[in-house]
Amino acid sequence: MTESRTAPARFPVTVDVVALTVADDALNVLLVTRLLEPFRGQLALPGGFVLPGEDLAAAAARELAEETGVEHVPGHLEQLGSYGPRGRDPRGDVLTVAHLLLAPNFPVLSAGSDAELAAWYPVSHFLDGELQLAFDHERILADAVERAKSKIEYSPLGAVFCAEEFTVAQLRAVYEAVWGTRLDPRNFHRKATGTPGFLEDTGRTTAGDAGRPAALFRLAPAARPAAGQPTRAVLNPPLMRPPS
Amino acid sequence: MTESRTAPARFPVTVDVVALTVADDALNVLLVTRLLEPFRGQLALPGGFVLPGEDLAAAAARELAEETGVEHVPGHLEQLGSYGPRGRDPRGDVLTVAHLLLAPNFPVLSAGSDAELAAWYPVSHFLDGELQLAFDHERILADAVERAKSKIEYSPLGAVFCAEEFTVAQLRAVYEAVWGTRLDPRNFHRKATGTPGFLEDTGRTTAGDAGRPAALFRLAPAARPAAGQPTRAVLNPPLMRPPS
């Protein structure tokens, strides 16, 4: 670290959160409608300024809670990367540390915050340029989706998109939504249930749906996201995504 | 992004660089000896404050050039992650954006900077706790090494540790040093030369060493790190590192 004799420059620092979930067989992202300038009326990632004495992950969790009206947001939160500080906010240089949340489809209180309306939107609209986002949030979203795609390949985190207990078919639907591909149910079943340390059979099954009841699984203890732990890769060899 | 009516907090922002190279069959990191408080006399990662109007990558490259005395530092630079702002600098909250440089073993002008002495050190001393680093740089170094280990698995970036042209054995030595394992020369040769889009035969060979001359390769055009491009993964399936 080089010292400087003059006082170091200071930057406004924000955290933004790309919260992803799977709903209706599609990857969705949590967005807020901006009620203030700049980009008033446009959609943006939830986020806000880091407060003095606050760490990055804490700030991300706080903003998420504030803007969704959900006290304890479920899922897996990790840092994505930093952007800026130049040329991303018309008001001036702002550094933002983007975060990624992979979560089950929890409901947001759109009537919650007084500043913004939060809701889930399919990511496809924004990745193909059909709809626009405020700031440089389209780029951040693209990076986040790419990270999510590769993350579920070698980590057990695909399961955090599901409820506590889930069927192999539900897990497969997650992979299909995130990767945007179809997977062979039989081969996926073999791989998912055959990977040691990934899934744990609860012994119970679904009921009421059409077709044969499906066994219910949960994440194996070794694969469960422990606070602070980097969620060891247990999918080795990884669940390979078919070549696009 | 949530607005706040009051002016947002501002933080000092630094960039730190974990520059890794392979020398003497070991992974080495570029460190500077601090000549000023805090942590005076201790080893630290090169880095410094981001200047107004400067982007993160530019700041990292500038600090690297300043502290090594090398105008155009070779290798592949990418962002690693952000740390802080709390509890990492005794002078107060400082946010740092760590970067990772994977580079061939270039010489540093230790007589260069007037503020610090830069030199290469084997990473093993710091990962096993034998030697200490200033600030939270041990943690950053550990994260960087982990990133490097996985990066060379599925990307062609192992080659950036080598010179422009290199032999398969030299590339294998890189993998062995970074992963800390031994690899079978025959299987490694098959995989490295057999992966489409990875290596390109120059047609020339080494001479003068003991043993049969080795063919000289360079990175294939498709695998070469283009400025701005995220260096597409071409190792598919990846070069698998043996289970530790």
Place this chain on the structure above:
DNA sequence: CGATTAATTGTCAAGGTGACGATAAGTGTT
């Protein structure tokens, strides 16, 4: 020139993957 060293090419069994057939076990229909 033979011994040594290192690079490169082969061989082979074991295990993983993709494609796809066959069963199993429910629900809905007649």
Place this chain on the structure above:
DNA sequence: AACACTTATCGTCACCTTGACAATTAATCG
């Protein structure tokens, strides 16, 4: 109750990759 229908799960098989290791090639060394 028998049937069609749907979804889950198990099985099969050819192909490919990997890890272990033998054999060959082509230099240097003494």
